[in-house]
Amino acid sequence: MNAVDLHSGDDLRELYRELILDHARNPRHFGKIDHPTHTAEGINPLCGDKLRLSVRVDRHGNIADASFEGSGCAISVASASLLTDMIIGVPVAQALTCFDIVTQRLTAPDVDHERDIGIDLSKIKALDGVREFPSRVKCATLAWHALRSAMHGQTAPVSTE
Amino acid sequence: MNAVDLHSGDDLRELYRELILDHARNPRHFGKIDHPTHTAEGINPLCGDKLRLSVRVDRHGNIADASFEGSGCAISVASASLLTDMIIGVPVAQALTCFDIVTQRLTAPDVDHERDIGIDLSKIKALDGVREFPSRVKCATLAWHALRSAMHGQTAPVSTE
Amino acid sequence: MTQLQKCDQPQVADCRQDFPALHQDVNAHALVYLDSAASAQQPTSVIEAVADYQREDHANVHRGVHTLSHRATDAYEGARDKIQSFINASSRSEIVLTSGTTESINLVAQSFCRPRLDPGDKILITHLEHHSNIVPWQIVCEQTGAELVVAPINTRGELDIDAFYSLLTDDVRLLAIAQVSNALGTVNPLRDIIPRAKSLGIPVLVDGAQGVPHMPIDVQSLGCDFYAFSGHKMFGPTGTGVLFGKESLLDAMPPYQGGGDMILEVSFDGTVYNDLPYKFEAGTPNISGVVGLGAAIDYLSSVGMSRIAQHEGQLLAYLMQKLGEVEGIRLIGTAAEKSGVQSFLVDDIHSHDLGTILDHQGVAIRTGHHCAMPVMDFFGVSGTARASLALYNNAEDVDRLVEAVEKARQIFA
């Protein structure tokens, strides 16, 4: 258990890429939306992250709008910001596929993530640095878990611990 | 802590001398006496020994009669039996000196135990084998502790654990 | 010696060498340890797991972002997963880590029973129970006005099953029963009893302290609601224990202790408790102990619980036969279904004297009331001598015990 992790000095830069820091500092879609149809809270007791995700699904089953509130570390805030950016305008089913892809991408890097589901996943790659920091995966996936639980109509907060 | 105790094979015979086994099997002064003036209970939770010692002190301060009831291991019963044998007819002060001598004799073998206090202590030597069995010292001294607490008028049972 | 070969399956007999404490002389004789029902020895793998953890991985768990804290959390939570699969619980939320069987039972008494007991309600136990499965119920009955009902046993030390069923009435709010009696070795017929209790809607707590080290356990197939056991009796560290509880019951129970880790949010206006199992784990847990318990489970799994049960079963038969042949001996506890424990009396030798004489010959047994005074009262004795077996014992241990008992008889002859 005492193996020395030979992280290159750049691991931290990979984790905190410019795009991540930008989204963490200037989160997109931060705040409330009108008439949300689905909401869910995500809590990560480890670092005190607490996000509330709100989504409005239109009658065609598309995500018309989405936003989040709350506070958290740079990784969880950036991830939530990226999430809202990505899912707006996307059918619910596709957004949930996104959940699968993101969580797999961060936890099982060998899987082929390049499946084409008709969403621009390029931004998600910004989170790839998290793979070297298994303890931060929970931060990166918190908003995604909240998305899934919102869509499944769960009311209790999801916790990633 | 793992030192090997090099007990000679005769240690057990020393502990369970004939005199001890005899007193254990045929305890003297076992039962009740009339009009006890002092009583006390001794409990050794380790082995479940439980003795009640009763003493009648006359107006001259001499122990006119003594007895014990209860149950216990061979060492504690023999010790109680020897005790009653020894203290009957003896002034209270001397009986308490006996307590000192017996407890010292069993726990601090280097002390000079041959002080002459006018009681025949020879029988007490039968308990000497206990010295090699520190765990049994509590059994050997139980009745003596009960004697002391009876004389000091304590009412709560004494415990040697 | 033929017996010796018969008793020892190669794999189980070989285990002995893994236990350093067994390889020492006591009073100038090779130690024979027949006191595992009180507390078991540890294999090197457990001792080293604890020491290695402290040398390399220790930090506080759950709330840390740094590497050691992650390693500690993984080791601690990894042990919980091992426990879950070892007793086949359906979820890790059902594995509450405690300091031992005693705390596990007190937790159920206070958090499960106390709020739902009214005067006239009953708690049913048996006459076989260890003090740890008696006193917590006496306390909660006194607190609530409920009544403690005790099912009787027969002279072989078996539950009187007819009497038991007649006491299993629908005003019983909990049945608390040992899987195996620590004083007598009796194995209770839980496969019959538990379904019967459940059909009456009575929750069942099983005191598994003497079960889990000696036989395969499957809490789902047993069907009990709570199952309590201790690490130190299953070759793990003292200060560790487990309460298995069905999730739906645990969920509805208030916390037992308050403190760090069992909360999600604390404010002076009110506090939100954490999810299962953490709601019941207040304060810094016994991290190194639980790591050791995980290693003990790895060890037991590698030997195989069925094999262990078979080995001990054969050895118990040999022990009962050999002891039974000693003149002047009285075996206490002769149930048809037994695990590796035998209580006995020799002539009129007080058990404390017997214990000393055996110890002098390097044979460690337990003497006294074995924390089961009601059992002693039932048999009209103040205590017994008790030899108890574990996977590392063999027929030679039994032979040495019998020799030592013979010597005691000579001394007291």
Added chain:
Amino acid sequence: MTQLQKCDQPQVADCRQDFPALHQDVNAHALVYLDSAASAQQPTSVIEAVADYQREDHANVHRGVHTLSHRATDAYEGARDKIQSFINASSRSEIVLTSGTTESINLVAQSFCRPRLDPGDKILITHLEHHSNIVPWQIVCEQTGAELVVAPINTRGELDIDAFYSLLTDDVRLLAIAQVSNALGTVNPLRDIIPRAKSLGIPVLVDGAQGVPHMPIDVQSLGCDFYAFSGHKMFGPTGTGVLFGKESLLDAMPPYQGGGDMILEVSFDGTVYNDLPYKFEAGTPNISGVVGLGAAIDYLSSVGMSRIAQHEGQLLAYLMQKLGEVEGIRLIGTAAEKSGVQSFLVDDIHSHDLGTILDHQGVAIRTGHHCAMPVMDFFGVSGTARASLALYNNAEDVDRLVEAVEKARQIFA
């Protein structure tokens, strides 16, 4: 480097080599461990004491006649004697061994307070407390209708002493107060507070979890009625703890848990509880853990608690100075009287990010709410980064911390 020499008295600085966990690389950097307030590392002597005990002396305690059981009992009870003299209790009956501070406090809440609290009665705590010194009181207040009163703090993280005294009224049934705040390092003025409380007849519990590892403790001169602490914060094993309680109070309290060892006699007609301290120690205790705690006390005594306090005091001054010089830093907890703990925030970097970046450089600190959410609320933050010191830290550790913080600032620049 001149600072380094100033901070380290030869004897205390040398201690570092006794702690194997400190001599490892984490993320390719030599480990800097600044998380001892959460849990401390162990010297080799403690690790070995536990392993040796298991290899040679283990058995269950108190009820055995055989040699190992005696050795185990002597080791366990010998540790109690060491604890007694370490905190200068007047009798070994006053040393109750528990699983940790949290259990010690819950014991007092349930056994001492619960039976004597009525609606309208008050329990007084402070805004500085750890969850373990909050939640047990919330629970017992809810159970009894008593009221939990919280004394306020000021922006330096000190108790507002005037407000405190105005709340210390004679309807307070217990004052429960930390000796040292784990989140802020504040040392409360117990020498003033306790006599004042006692003069009003108010019993006082001191949460000594962060006191006893860092300064000499004398419970008699402190004058408190209860003093609670944990083994794992004082370089001993997890799963061990102590409740010191005045004999007269403990004597009058009902037992906390029922089970083996805490009884003298059990029958179904009634049960006689054991003498102190055993009345409060139900079940098999954490024997190996307590043996380790005894070894930790030997270790601390050999170094000397006054020396440790002096070393840590100097190092804290250096830590506060160096951290204070970092641009964009906000120190949280700047009381006049402090022990070796410093919470801080850096720019707008979330503490979890800061923790990751520091860990990546081998620097282990704690981040988050430190089980003191009310303190976080008071300062309007969701968490802080916290560096905490122990006897084995030195000025180089502080320098490495400051370097690592600077790197975090660059990354987030």
